[in-house]
Amino acid sequence: MILEVAGLTMRFGGLTAVSAVSFAALRGEITAVIGPNGAGKTTLFNCITGFYRPSSGAIRLHRTGELPVDLHGLPGHRIAQAGVARTFQNIRLFPGMTALENLLVAQHNKLMAATGFGIGAVLGLSRYPKAERQAIELARHWLSATHLLDRADDPAGALPYGAQRRLEIARAMCTEPTLLCLDEPAAGLNPRESEELARLLQEIRAQGTSLLLIEHDMGVVMKISDRVVVLDHGKLIADATPAEVRADPKVIAAYLGEGEEDEVEA
Numbered sequence: 001m002i003l004e005v006a007g008l009t010m011r012f013g014g015l016t017a018v019s020a021v022s023f024a025a026l027r028g029e030i031t032a033v034i035g036p037n038g039a040g041k042t043t044l045f046n047c048i049t050g051f052y053r054p055s056s057g058a059i060r061l062h063r064t065g066e067l068p069v070d071l072h073g074l075p076g077h078r079i080a081q082a083g084v085a086r087t088f089q090n091i092r093l094f095p096g097m098t099a100l101e102n103l104l105v106a107q108h109n110k111l112m113a114a115t116g117f118g119i120g121a122v123l124g125l126s127r128y129p130k131a132e133r134q135a136i137e138l139a140r141h142w143l144s145a146t147h148l149l150d151r152a153d154d155p156a157g158a159l160p161y162g163a164q165r166r167l168e169i170a171r172a173m174c175t176e177p178t179l180l181c182l183d184e185p186a187a188g189l190n191p192r193e194s195e196e197l198a199r200l201l202q203e204i205r206a207q208g209t210s211l212l213l214i215e216h217d218m219g220v221v222m223k224i225s226d227r228v229v230v231l232d233h234g235k236l237i238a239d240a241t242p243a244e245v246r247a248d249p250k251v252i253a254a255y256l257g258e259g260e261e262d263e264v265e266a
């Protein structure tokens with residue numbers, strides 16, 4: 001496994017948004033978290049990415065050849081350093097910076113380390129230019145993978161919505177994460193853009209990054225996920241393959257309801 005969630009509970013005052021949820025996301029797989037409105041998906045996501053400190057339970061990252069890292073209780077930036085990148089439901093790019101610059105900013109930590117945190121650059125040490133070249137190469141790789149190479153020098157804020165969403169994913173990938181967490185990546189995309197997104201996420205998986213996504217677009221979820229975790233009223237009600245989840249009466253009753261079954265068949 002890459003991510004282990006064990007007995008995770010998150011309370012807001014008297015409301016238990018996530019209740020004793022346990023599941024594992026496996027290495028090299030796409031794990032989707034679905035559920036009706038208010039099921040606790042965003043809360044779970046925010047616990048995993050360090051925006052909330054869970055009330056109880058554990059979240060562990062298992063990296064190959066290393067000791068597991070307890071993510072619960074770590075601040076967001078430490079979780080990012082541990083190898084977990086995230087995108088946001090609302091786009092959070094630097095709109096005035098170019099697409100390329102946004103991807104270089106994402107590599108700031110790596111570049112700063114290469115300068116010996118400033119000292120090396122002042123002394124003109126040779127490690128910085130090499131690190132900078134590598135950062136640009138990586139940025140160009142992800143611009144190309146997200147079909148944005150021709151927009152590299154355009155301000156991020158001037159890109160169409162779908163392109164900005166892809167740039168967000170490219171930015172997250174520039175941190176070279178072990179686990180990429182995506183919060184509703186298909187929100188607001190048209191069917192063609194959703195198709196492209198599905199392909200991009202499959203490519204990311206093929207390149208060795210594991211993915212965890214919260215998604216409402218059942219077409220995308222059912223097509224690309226290896227495993228689907230279903231929440232309802234904060235509780236886990238299913239953890240299975242897309243085909244199994246689709247046929248699970250509990251899921252249909254809780255999440256899909258009559259009339260929405262067709263959407264899942266899509």
Ligand SMILES: Nc1ncnc2c1ncn2[C@@H]1O[C@H](COP(=O)(O)OP(=O)(O)OP(=O)(O)O)[C@@H](O)[C@H]1O
Nearest residue numbers: 012015016017035036037038039040041042043044
């Ligand atoms: N910061 C908060 N303070 C208080 N209650 C919250 C907070 N965040 C979420 N909740 C409550 O927790 C429950 C789960 O919400 P959450 O946003 O995690 O669900 P969700 O599955 O992501 O829903 P949606 O699909 O609508 O985004 C809801 O009842 C919500 O009102």
